[in-house]
Amino acid sequence: MTATPSTPAELSGPTGVPCLTTVENTAPAVLAARCAELTRPAHPHQEVYGQYCTIHEYVDCPPDDAYAYLRQGHHLEEWTFSLRNFEPAGTPGLWVGDDLLEAGTRIYCRVESNAEARTVDFHCAWDQGEQLWMIYLMRVVPAEPVLGRPGSVITWTNCRHPYYDANPRPELAPGPDRAWVGAYWDLFYAGHTVEMSNLKAILEHRSHNSLPVSVPPRSAVAAADPGSK
Amino acid sequence: MTATPSTPAELSGPTGVPCLTTVENTAPAVLAARCAELTRPAHPHQEVYGQYCTIHEYVDCPPDDAYAYLRQGHHLEEWTFSLRNFEPAGTPGLWVGDDLLEAGTRIYCRVESNAEARTVDFHCAWDQGEQLWMIYLMRVVPAEPVLGRPGSVITWTNCRHPYYDANPRPELAPGPDRAWVGAYWDLFYAGHTVEMSNLKAILEHRSHNSLPVSVPPRSAVAAADPGSK
16 A cells, blocks of 8 residues: 555545544444443553553642752652762763662663753663663643642653663672662552652642752762761 | 751751651662552552553654654644644634534644653643643653664653533533533543554554655645645
């Protein structure tokens, strides 16, 4: 089948693309029946969270404050379960810290954010900083237009890169017994939910109490007062 | 409990925010056990898709092409099941078309996109264009960094605005028997999956066959050749 998308006749009729389901070839009632079939009372964990893992949370904090907090990588030390002690890794924009989930494990991280779309992407990897393949895609969405209430909706998506299933650089592990990050993939839904609850708690606590939502990096504080460390 | 986030002692220690779950107060093994409890073999439909509905799809089409296609609102006439006949609605950037899912139903739409983050948000509403509360949040993510393969991952999120459950302007319906869009919320996962399959089919068909991925608006074609309509 050859598509001829440059002729008006083709454009004003079908697209020339096979296998589309549209009102031109499927009655709404037929689509509704097909959708009802696809909609089951429960969905297996692997189907929902096996390849991609997205979680959502409503946070009662203005979107600009939530975005400003999220995009500053040092705040990972507050809201994640186990990322700590970030410091510059040499390359501009690249940071390295500890993932205290596993002893001796270093995590490299670069934050890419966009103020207009309020996307915040954490490009990370365990053990090395040359290829950042553990990517946490987050976005702060103003809740007013999408939910009719003040505050923010925060979304968080991970995609199952093949390296989760096979460590490409096992020789960089601090020891032979160190578990691989991919061993936790099936727990990402739960683990990220716990961390999103931390994020919500921090943002709402500070916002409700009129405290500054963002705080200085702990390392900068330590640097200003070396005796405190 | 009063937080004192402005003192170094507070900053270098706990955040002063109650109810956080972190490695400082929870052993990794305890977190793992808690996560294992939260991770069930299957998740009820309402828990996964009741308040937010996100779907994901891998598309074998370069992200720049996929983004350029998605952000042009007239392509909704190709990849959606039933949105057709868009024309300018008067206000700059606002379009109005037909949702052929329900007879006589007009849909208003404004597209907000960001080329750097590759987000494409469709702000829509049935019956009126003053408050666009049906918001389709989409994003084209380059697949290479997140999945280690060429192409794109497309994500699509809807949030359950209260108007899905109660039409704020029932007097604008074309007739008393017209079903409300919110009656379809529980089918969004399935219906959007069908439409995402259309989107994938179109992008891959054109990309694989070296055809232009984006096509001119049908209405412009009709305008250039009035006899064709």
